Amino acid sequence: VSTDTPPSGGLREEYEALSDQVRKYRFAYYNEDAPLVSDAEFDELYRRLEELEALHPELVTNDSPTQEVGGEVSAAFAPVEHLSRMYSLEDVFSLDELDAWVKRAEASIASIAPGSKVQWLTELKIDGLAVNLLYRNGELVRAATRGDGTTGEDITHNVLTIASIPRRLKGENLPAEVEIRGEVFIPSKEFARLNETMVEAGKAPFANPRNAAAGSLRQKDPSVTAQRPLSMYVHGIGAREGLSAASQSETYELLKAWGLPTSPYYKVLDTYQEVLEFIAHNGEHRHDLAHEIDGIVVKVDDFALQRALGHTSRVPRWSVAYKYPPEEVNTKLLDIRVNV
Numbered sequence: 459v460s461t462d463t464p465p466s467g468g469l470r471e472e473y474e475a476l477s478d479q480v481r482k483y484r485f486a487y488y489n490e491d492a493p494l495v496s497d498a499e500f501d502e503l504y505r506r507l508e509e510l511e512a513l514h515p516e517l518v519t520n521d522s523p524t525q526e527v528g529g530e531v532s533a534a535f536a537p538v539e540h541l542s543r544m545y546s547l548e549d550v551f552s553l554d555e556l557d558a559w560v561k562r563a564e565a566s567i568a569s570i571a572p573g574s575k576v577q578w579l580t581e582l583k584i585d586g587l588a589v590n591l592l593y594r595n596g597e598l599v600r601a602a603t604r605g606d607g608t609t610g611e612d613i614t615h616n617v618l619t620i621a622s623i624p625r626r627l628k629g630e631n632l633p634a635e636v637e638i639r640g641e642v643f644i645p646s647k648e649f650a651r652l653n654e655t656m657v658e659a660g661k662a663p664f665a666n667p668r669n670a671a672a673g674s675l676r677q678k679d680p681s682v683t684a685q686r687p688l689s690m691y692v693h694g695i696g697a698r699e700g701l702s703a704a705s706q707s708e709t710y711e712l713l714k715a716w717g718l719p720t721s722p723y724y725k726v727l728d729t730y731q732e733v734l735e736f737i738a739h740n741g742e743h744r745h746d747l748a749h750e751i752d753g754i755v756v757k758v759d760d761f762a763l764q765r766a767l768g769h770t771s772r773v774p775r776w777s778v779a780y781k782y783p784p785e786e787v788n789t790k791l792l793d794i795r796v797n798v
């Protein structure tokens with residue numbers, strides 16, 4: 459099953475070995491900000507786990523990696539309970555899989571709300587670190603990593619060093635309480651400069667902007683974070699009290715007016731054909747963007763439909779991430795086959 463765990467007899471053992479390997483890679487990625495394999499290799503392994511579960515659903519338990527938001531809470535930070543749960547995203551790796559996902563979503567919507575017209579909010583999938591900002595009466599009171607989705611790590615002091623994240627929101631009629639979710643990242647140009655500085659200082663350069671962003675944000679000393687060129691784009695909200703918006707895109711407009719950094723790249727589209735064009739366009743211009751992406755996120759824009767579609771224990775049913783084919787693949791793990 460794996461490079462370091464030879465396949466053993468039973469299916470259960472096989473499944474456990476694969477699960478353990480996914481957990482080990484997640485720990486290195488989320489807790490140590492030092493991945494042991496490429497994302498493409500990880501995705502391949504994870505996909506095998508899902509395939510095995512599809513063939514043998516009896517193997518799935520509540521603590522299977524596929525049932526959890528993959529993330530760790532390090533003892534180095536104070537734990538923070540999110541007011542509302544943070545989720546991951548369902549991944550698809552081909553346009554055929556995306557077609558199937560869209561058809562399923564449209565069929566569910568047709569049965570929940572017959573005759574309604576879906577609008578698709580399409581965004582870039584920013585390759586960074588998910589962060590939850592809690593504002594009370596317009597004041598930033600806490601910032602946390604996603605962690606396992608229920609509990610994150612308190613990184614408030616570090617987030618306060620990021621210039622684009624306002625300590626106080628602008629405007630009137632601010633909600634009494636709102637959780638704002640987004641991605642902290644290092645823009646591509648800044649990343650190149652940061653690595654030059656690291657090398658000049660005799661230190662090892664970062665492997666990629668995602669690791670650099672995660673490592674920079676999860677520092678014990680905020681003065682280190684302050685020296686790193688971190689940016690953020692918001693891409694969702696959690697708990698909210700006193701916020702009236704009917705859709706995700708309407709919420710982005712509000713967040714922008716409050717002074718929060720929204721992405722200049724998102725679009726609200728009426729047809730699936732336009733979604734495909736958005737994917738093709740950004741795939742082609744991937745390296746002209748200000749930050750790295752690993753795909754496109756497609757969301758049902760309307761909040762009423764989002765609520766009706768709901769969530770699994772790991773992902774919302776109203777959103778999907780289309781992953782572009784990897785640009786360079788370390789093939790070390792690709793020969794591994796699951797014996798079923």
Ligand code: NAD
Pocket residue numbers: 483484487488493494495496497498500501527528545546547549581582583584585586587588589604640641693694752755779
């Ligand atoms: P994910 O990264 O595929 O998707 C969920 C996350 O996407 C959200 O939590 C959010 O932070 C982020 N995101 C970025 N742009 C977004 C947008 N516009 N809208 C909404 N969300 C947006 O899922 P995951 O569970 O965080 O982790 C899986 C990813 O991490 C995969 O890409 C996987 O390859 C990688 N990973 C790699 C390793 C490794 O060892 N290399 C280990 C674990 C995970």
